[in-house]
Amino acid sequence: MITEIAKGNAYDVALENFDTAADAMELDNDIREMIKYPERVLMVTVPVRMDNGHIHRFEGYRVQHSMVRGPAKGGIRYHPQVTLDEVKALATWMTWKCAVVNIPFGGAKGGITCDPKHMSLRELERMTRRYTSAILPLIGPERDIPAPDVYTNSQTMAWIMDTYSMTKGYPIPGVVTGKPISLGGSLGRNEATGRGVFYTIQCACEHLNIPLDHATVAVQGFGNAGSITAQLLHSAGAKVIAVSDSTGCVYSKNGLDIPELIHMKALCGHVQGFPESEPISAAELLALKCDILVPAALENTIRADNASAVKAKIIAEAANGPLNPAADRILEGKGVFVIPDILCNAGGVTVSYFEWVQDEQHLFWEAQDVYDRLERVMKTAFREVLKVQQDRKVPMRIAANMLGIGRVAEAVQLRSIYP
Numbered sequence: 171m172i173t174e175i176a177k178g179n180a181y182d183v184a185l186e187n188f189d190t191a192a193d194a195m196e197l198d199n200d201i202r203e204m205i206k207y208p209e210r211v212l213m214v215t216v217p218v219r220m221d222n223g224h225i226h227r228f229e230g231y232r233v234q235h236s237m238v239r240g241p242a243k244g245g246i247r248y249h250p251q252v253t254l255d256e257v258k259a260l261a262t263w264m265t266w267k268c269a270v271v272n273i274p275f276g277g278a279k280g281g282i283t284c285d286p287k288h289m290s291l292r293e294l295e296r297m298t299r300r301y302t303s304a305i306l307p308l309i310g311p312e313r314d315i316p317a318p319d320v321y322t323n324s325q326t327m328a329w330i331m332d333t334y335s336m337t338k339g340y341p342i343p344g345v346v347t348g349k350p351i352s353l354g355g356s357l358g359r360n361e362a363t364g365r366g367v368f369y370t371i372q373c374a375c376e377h378l379n380i381p382l383d384h385a386t387v388a389v390q391g392f393g394n395a396g397s398i399t400a401q402l403l404h405s406a407g408a409k410v411i412a413v414s415d416s417t418g419c420v421y422s423k424n425g426l427d428i429p430e431l432i433h434m435k436a437l438c439g440h441v442q443g444f445p446e447s448e449p450i451s452a453a454e455l456l457a458l459k460c461d462i463l464v465p466a467a468l469e470n471t472i473r474a475d476n477a478s479a480v481k482a483k484i485i486a487e488a489a490n491g492p493l494n495p496a497a498d499r500i501l502e503g504k505g506v507f508v509i510p511d512i513l514c515n516a517g518g519v520t521v522s523y524f525e526w527v528q529d530e531q532h533l534f535w536e537a538q539d540v541y542d543r544l545e546r547v548m549k550t551a552f553r554e555v556l557k558v559q560q561d562r563k564v565p566m567r568i569a570a571n572m573l574g575i576g577r578v579a580e581a582v583q584l585r586s587i588y589p
């Protein structure tokens with residue numbers, strides 16, 4: 171088991187975290203059987219005519235883990251390391267995540283094993299449309315609603331929305347969230363994950379008496395979640411001393427100019443070589459002396475082999491699954507306060523829910539309205555998880571899982587079993 175996890179099987183981690191929380195809750199075995207595993211798994215072949223005229227076959231997935239509390243919800247990931255097990259893990263985490271923030275969705279996830287950085291826009295469009303038509307029987311505004319994830323964005327969602335709508339014969343914006351505003355997207359959705367991470371960091375700092383405007387921060391991963399979290403922390407007066415992306419890490423003990431760094435990343439595609447910074451290694455970034463460490467890239471970043479080096483007081487999981495259970499145990503022993511992924515990064519799916527509600531009503535909200543509602547949802551969820559942590563004397567991750575799993579368990583008990 172441990173070797174499997176050391177190799178980084180995210181689904182093993184998802185199952186282990188489920189069992190730990192279910193044991194702590196003394197959850198009934200029949201209920202466990204009903205809610206632990208994905209309800210539906212679809213694997214599809216996605217043949218695409220590449221720009222060179224040849225056909226390349228990609229493998230795609232859509233996993234619906236749960237529809238107990240509402241339609242399945244979750245992003246679509248394009249990445250060379252996408253596997254069925256990874257998608258199953260991410261779908262499972264979506265179920266508990268939606269339940270933790272108490273929005274009426276179940277969990278799903280999709281993915282295509284591909285290298286989007288080496289594909290043209292037209293190739294990406296053809297791949298997205300073919301994948302959409304392959305998963306068409308599963309998705310829809312009332313059953314399963316995709317959204318952006320790693321290396322997908324509002325343009326990807328626009329292609330999915332168009333393909334789905336053309337097939338049905340009329341426009342159906344509610345089939346995806348994270349769309350462009352002009353197609354029925356919500357204001358505030360693009361920055362929602364980072365904004366949600368920021369709100370939970372505010373709560374954690376308050377709880378631990380760490381003044382945020384004097385805090386030092388290291389951010390691993392500078393995509394949508396990482397860069398917006400860094401930006402909001404920087405605006406709140408925190409000093410972001412290190413940032414990394416897949417090409418390298420930059421460090422400045424006086425703090426990096428985050429708006430400038432975002433500007434450079436948009437222009438050049440990387441953070442390396444940022445003026446007035448020095449390069450450090452990925453291992454050095456994770457081991458920096460700082461108040462807040464934000465892993466904002468992929469799963470399995472902090473493990474048994476590097477967790478003891480962490481010196482941060484708070485870890486805010488902007489990514490899904492960045493810590494494995496071995497790392498959790500080490501960090502718990504060191505007294506590090508972990509804001510677990512299913513709470514920390516739930517801002518994205520929360521504003522996805524707001525977007526879906528707006529689409530259903532054909533009535534759109536102002537940005538401030540979205541931010542205020544998001545802040546309320548995130549801070550309420552933080553308080554509720556913290557209460558379980560304190561009442562049951564368990565780590566934050568187990569507390570968040572107990573809250574989420576408990577809500578799904580209650581719903582399944584009420585619905586009972588069909589037939």
Ligand code: GLU
Nearest residue numbers: 244245317319518519522
């Ligand atoms: N991909 C995001 C996540 O992992 C957002 C999912 C959504 O909005 O449906 O939470």
